[in-house]
Each structure stands twice: as C-alpha cells, then as structure tokens.
Amino acid sequence: MNTAPVLQAPAHWRCVDFLSDVHLHMDDADTFAAWQRYMAHxxxxxxxxxxxxxxxxVGDDVLDHPEQGHFWQACARVLHHTSQRMPVYFMVGNRDFLVGERLLDVAGLTGLSDPTVLTWAGQRWLLSHGDALCTADVAYQAFRAQVRQSTWTQTFLAKPLxxxxxxxxxxRQASEERKHTQDEWADVDTPTALAATLANHCQRLIHGHTHQPAVHQLDALHHRHVLSDWDARATPPRLQVLRAERGQAPQPVDTHNL
Ligand SMILES: [Mn+2]
Known part of the structure; x- marks a missing residue:
C-alpha cells in the first residue's frame, strides 16, 4: 500500500469521535433520530x-429527488449543524462512494482519502473504511477497482436518477442473497492491515465496514480498532462511536448514554 496523506490535528483537540456504517436510510427513522440526537449533543x-x-x-442529485430528497436534505442539515460546532471529516465507504463535492459543501464536511493518517498528540493513527483491506474477497476487490474508476462513475452518474x-x-438485493448463500465472509486480512499500518508508521488502525466491533492486536505493538455499525431497532440497539481522549487509546461509547 502506498503512503497515505497526513492530517495533523490542531494542538487544542482533547476529544475525538469516530463512527461509520450508520447506513442512514429513509425507511429507518429510528436510526436517523438516534444519529441526529448524537450529532446534536x-x-x-x-x-x-x-x-x-x-x-x-447514487449521486448528490438525490438531494433534489421529488419523493426522497427531503430525507437526504435532512441528513445534510444534521451534518451542517454539527460542522458549525466542530470539524467533521468524511471518508466514503463502499455504499456511499459516490458522495461528491455538492454534499460536502452543503454539509460543511472535509473529505478524507481512504486511507488517511491522523497525527494527534504524538501518535499516528491510520483511518480507513476497511473494505479495501478485505483482500480475500477477490471478486469484491475486482468490482471495487472497476467502480472507483472515473470512467465508470461518469457513465453511472450520467444515467437518469x-x-x-x-x-x-x-x-443491494444481489448482495443480500450472496450473504445467505455464503458461509464465511471475508474479514480484514491481518497481514494486509499490519503492512498498511507499518508502511504509514502508525500505532493504530481504525476502520469500519465489517460490523464486528473489537480491538485486535496486529502484533505486539500495533492495534486494529473496528467500529460498530448502527441499528436503533436491534436488541440491544447498536448506536456506538469510538471516542479518543487526548493521549489515550480510543474506547467504545454507547451514544444513548451520552
Ligand atoms: Mn462498508
């Protein structure tokens, strides 16, 4: 893996939150409401x-969709409220990789490359969505390489909304069906994750995507923190962020307790 761009944290940061895989959707008002509450507080x-x-x-013009636009605009407003209080950094995942400049602008977000190195309080942390690290899923990696090409995205975005x-x-349906027929899912490949962490001189890797929240040892000195997905309707609800206090290891926090 090539070396990642570096984001230098300002000296005054004391506390940083990480989240991923909220999977906001207009059919899940409960998760939206929980996320909105967290973002406000x-x-x-x-x-x-x-x-x-x-x-x-599927493109920033969903904000203009006659039936669905109001929901995506509500999401943008929540992001905008928060980004007026603190910097909000946004890395795309495999489901929302078509987020573009228009959403970043209206929501006040700063886009991040995948991966990015965060340097903060003398530490270096490698931030990633995580799908690119699931190298055992060869078919997915081929698909990913195809759809991230600008010719593919331009052709796709030129189609009617x-x-x-x-x-x-x-x-999504095809991917759900594949989940039911496949016994094992590709997880993040540990040698790939360790190599990326070492190549970028980081102590910790933080990623989402796999929906298997945990902290793993990559080796004696390096850790891999996995973010939870969000689902307000699960029992118990999954509404978790990873929170890091300056100079300390990040810890999971249930946002309904905040
Ligand atoms: Mn994902």
Missing part, C-alpha cells in the same frame, strides 16, 4: 465519519 472537538454513513448514495436508484436496489 456530542462534545468532541472533531468527528471522523469513516464510510457508509448512508445505506446507499431513477434508473440509478433502481440499479442500486438490484445490487
């Missing part, structure tokens, strides 16, 4: 969104 100095904030994003929404529904 967090007292972190910065927020890092590490991919798949949205269940699907309703056609793109229908294509996205079909792709």
């Amino acid at each position: 967090t007292e972190a100095d910065a927020l890092f969104i590490l991919g798949d904030l949205f269940e699907v994003w 309703d056609e793109r929404l229908a294509l996205a529904r079909g792709m």
Whole structure:
C-alpha cells in the first residue's frame, strides 16, 4: 500500500469521535433520530465519519429527488449543524462512494482519502473504511477497482436518477442473497492491515465496514480498532462511536448514554 496523506490535528483537540456504517436510510427513522440526537449533543472537538454513513448514495442529485430528497436534505442539515460546532471529516465507504463535492459543501464536511493518517498528540493513527483491506474477497476487490474508476462513475452518474436508484436496489438485493448463500465472509486480512499500518508508521488502525466491533492486536505493538455499525431497532440497539481522549487509546461509547 502506498503512503497515505497526513492530517495533523490542531494542538487544542482533547476529544475525538469516530463512527461509520450508520447506513442512514429513509425507511429507518429510528436510526436517523438516534444519529441526529448524537450529532446534536456530542462534545468532541472533531468527528471522523469513516464510510457508509448512508445505506446507499447514487449521486448528490438525490438531494433534489421529488419523493426522497427531503430525507437526504435532512441528513445534510444534521451534518451542517454539527460542522458549525466542530470539524467533521468524511471518508466514503463502499455504499456511499459516490458522495461528491455538492454534499460536502452543503454539509460543511472535509473529505478524507481512504486511507488517511491522523497525527494527534504524538501518535499516528491510520483511518480507513476497511473494505479495501478485505483482500480475500477477490471478486469484491475486482468490482471495487472497476467502480472507483472515473470512467465508470461518469457513465453511472450520467444515467437518469431513477434508473440509478433502481440499479442500486438490484445490487443491494444481489448482495443480500450472496450473504445467505455464503458461509464465511471475508474479514480484514491481518497481514494486509499490519503492512498498511507499518508502511504509514502508525500505532493504530481504525476502520469500519465489517460490523464486528473489537480491538485486535496486529502484533505486539500495533492495534486494529473496528467500529460498530448502527441499528436503533436491534436488541440491544447498536448506536456506538469510538471516542479518543487526548493521549489515550480510543474506547467504545454507547451514544444513548451520552
Ligand atoms: Mn462498508
């Protein structure tokens, strides 16, 4: 893996939140409401969104969609409120990689490359969505390489909005069916994750995507922190961020206790 761009944290940051895989969708008002409440109340100095904030994003013009636009605009307003209080960094995931400049602008977000190195209080942390690290899923990696090419995205974004929404529904259905027929899911590949962490001189890797929140040892000195997905309707509800206090290891925090 090539070396990642570096984001230098300002000296005054004391507390930073990380979240991913909220999978915001208009059919899940409960998760939206819980996320909105968290976003209005967090007292972190910065927020890092590490991919798949949205269940699907087929282009920034969904903000104008006659039936769905109001929901995506509500999401943008929540982001905007928070980004007026603190910097909000936004990395795309595999479901919302088509988020573009328009959403970043209206929501006041700073886009991040995947991966990015955060340097803060003398530490270096590698931030990623995580899908690129699941190297055992060869078919997915080939798909990913194809759809991240600018020729593919330009062709896709040139299609009518309703056609793109229908294509996205079909792709989600196919992926759900694959989940039921496949016994094992590709997880993040440990040697790949360790190599990326070492190549960027980081102590910790923080990622989402796999929905298996944990902290793993990559080796004696390096750790991999996995973010939880969000689901307000699960029992118990999953509404978790990873919170780091200056100079300390990040810890999971249930946002309904905040
Ligand atoms: Mn993902």
